[in-house]
Amino acid sequence: MTANKLTKWDVVDHLKTEEDMALYLEACLEENDPALLAASLGDIARARGMAQLARDTGLTREGLYKALSGAGNPSLATIMKVMGALGVKLHAEFKPAHAG
Template sequence: MSTLQKWDAVEHLGSEEEMALYLEACLEENDPALVAAALGDIARARGMAQLARDTGLTREGLYKALSADGNPSFATIMKVIKALGFTLHAEAS
């Protein structure tokens, strides 16, 4: 009998393009918790310690805020997006 293995998005985020596409797909879902978790996945793929230095936030605080159960402020989301090298765009639907 085979066992299921836990799927981790981080293992599939090997390039900047993959990270950007992943974040964009999550943004399209209009789910704040999903966006925060996606940013957490991207941060783990890049290195949470460096992101903490770049944002001025603690590693522990970032892990908590960017988890599926986290509830980060919009200011935190914007700091993380900027530190990860992404920009947020608005587009008429």
């Protein structure tokens, strides 16, 4: 019997295009989880290059890794600064009212 070799799956390996990144972020936003939003922005930042994002935002790489981890709790200002540097634009829409 041969042993299977497993490798750790990383979403960053699949975020190749801006469309991939937008669809991933949109799916994460649908979960309505602030920690997941921060982590997904962190994944996109890693796919694009964390060092460049640090330069673009004026934040440290270490600070960005911490803030954009699932355990981080970034301020809205940090989220907005990261989104601006990544070129991410969010829009708002009302969801249909629930019946009953």
